[in-house]
Amino acid sequence: MHDKSVAQLIAGLHARQFSSVELSRCFLDRIGRLDGAINSFITVDESAVLAAAGAADQRIAAGGAAPLTGIPIAHKDIFCTDGMRTSCGSRMLDNFVPPYDATLIGKFRREGAIILGKTNMDEFAMGSSNESSYYGPVSNPWDKRLVPGGSSGGSAAAVAAMLAPAATGTDTGGSIRQPAAFCGITGIKPTYGRVSRLGMVAFASSLDQAGPMARSAEDCALLLNCMAGHDPLDSTSSELPAEDYCARLDNSLEGLRIGLPREYFGEGLAADTARHIDSALRELEAQGATLVEVSLPHSHLTIPAYYVIAPAEASTNLSRFDGVRYGHRCKDPVDLHDLYTRTREEGFGAEVKRRILVGTYALSAGYYDAYYKKAQQVRRLIKQDFTDCFEQVDIIAGPTTPGPAFALGAKSDDPVAMYLEDIYTLAVNLAGLPGMSIPAGFVDGKPLGLQLIGRHFDEARLLNVAHRFQQATDWHLQRPPDPAGEES
Numbered sequence: 001m002h003d004k005s006v007a008q009l010i011a012g013l014h015a016r017q018f019s020s021v022e023l024s025r026c027f028l029d030r031i032g033r034l035d036g037a038i039n040s041f042i043t044v045d046e047s048a049v050l051a052a053a054g055a056a057d058q059r060i061a062a063g064g065a066a067p068l069t070g071i072p073i074a075h076k077d078i079f080c081t082d083g084m085r086t087s088c089g090s091r092m093l094d095n096f097v098p099p100y101d102a103t104l105i106g107k108f109r110r111e112g113a114i115i116l117g118k119t120n121m122d123e124f125a126m127g128s129s130n131e132s133s134y135y136g137p138v139s140n141p142w143d144k145r146l147v148p149g150g151s152s153g154g155s156a157a158a159v160a161a162m163l164a165p166a167a168t169g170t171d172t173g174g175s176i177r178q179p180a181a182f183c184g185i186t187g188i189k190p191t192y193g194r195v196s197r198l199g200m201v202a203f204a205s206s207l208d209q210a211g212p213m214a215r216s217a218e219d220c221a222l223l224l225n226c227m228a229g230h231d232p233l234d235s236t237s238s239e240l241p242a243e244d245y246c247a248r249l250d251n252s253l254e255g256l257r258i259g260l261p262r263e264y265f266g267e268g269l270a271a272d273t274a275r276h277i278d279s280a281l282r283e284l285e286a287q288g289a290t291l292v293e294v295s296l297p298h299s300h301l302t303i304p305a306y307y308v309i310a311p312a313e314a315s316t317n318l319s320r321f322d323g324v325r326y327g328h329r330c331k332d333p334v335d336l337h338d339l340y341t342r343t344r345e346e347g348f349g350a351e352v353k354r355r356i357l358v359g360t361y362a363l364s365a366g367y368y369d370a371y372y373k374k375a376q377q378v379r380r381l382i383k384q385d386f387t388d389c390f391e392q393v394d395i396i397a398g399p400t401t402p403g404p405a406f407a408l409g410a411k412s413d414d415p416v417a418m419y420l421e422d423i424y425t426l427a428v429n430l431a432g433l434p435g436m437s438i439p440a441g442f443v444d445g446k447p448l449g450l451q452l453i454g455r456h457f458d459e460a461r462l463l464n465v466a467h468r469f470q471q472a473t474d475w476h477l478q479r480p481p482d483p484a485g486e487e488s
């Protein structure tokens, strides 16, 4: 059961091959036995899972089921869950139990999907390796010595290790796509504003976007159907109606124009990664797509622009954690200043503090024009590069990351080396575009991802290209060694 896709599980539930209670027990059991070595979950509430599964079985029996009724789904611990701890990977929120659901969580609940648990993540979603979590690092199921990627590393590892059929993640600069690539799964970051941000703990509000992570494009489409849509409670959520993301999955790729940005295939891309990306592109060409060289001339400015804008927004968003309103509060403060400083000193980890310092500096009087304003002007140029490309091509493709997963600890003392990991993913967020990563091969047993980037609100096309690719290849069907040695 644990090896089945979401689409197969839906069919199995409706054909009464198994119940949601049996299905949920299967995943709870696997988490209990196997997650000790992976650390992908922060919180799992078994009795709530089984109660929700029982209710889902009744709904299916009564004939009122929605597509995801009875399907267990893991959620990044950044989404507020009513009555269930939402830590955001931080000591600051270790004791925070939200009094309401994020809009996205509410949508899953209304469909009758089961909230299987809350997944591990980099603290406040800041990182590319899941090593900044207060709850300890996550291991990559393909090789426990490797990072799973970040910041949605728990979600990616849980799906790859078949501890959950699918999960949610968030992507501010690559945090769905990069861990999907490192763990050999499929993930899509929708257009900015496509999925509500209400109840999703804010990191960088103009960049943050939630999306699905699963083992195939088809499964991502099934989840996105539930997640996408306007939310009147989120002023940045788009009013454009969401589409049925499953409807166009099988469309032919004949005539599709795929842009290959020169800047994504040059220096910095490992040779063996480049070879696999190239053969993945040949597969798309064989299905009728045309490959066109394009240019994103401001690509070299994406890391500096992002690492000013994201920390600047983070520094203001995280000012709310003051020991008064949410979460951690230091013991016996002598005065208000002591309360603020000691609470924040104790509650935040090193990477979060680094970002707050950089962001506060970039926004301060005298430096605002030189850093924040300049970075916003550069952001505009980066966005324009994509607009120009999309006049010539329908989608853009390239590597998700410069190479496969690296070893735990390899970059944790070198923030700049860590930031360089994001070189191919950040621009998509700066431009607000949809982007996805799909499995495209292995280097020394480590998975690699092909990144697809679309026009605003063109998620259905990305999913279509990814699905057609997955119909012709089996990279997404490869599974890491199962420590329990179980057959599906």
Ligand code: GLN
Pocket: 125, 126, 127, 128, 150, 151, 170, 171, 172, 173, 174, 175, 176, 203, 310, 422
């Ligand atoms: N790695 C990037 C960062 O550390 C992106 C994180 C994310 O997308 N949440 O900011």
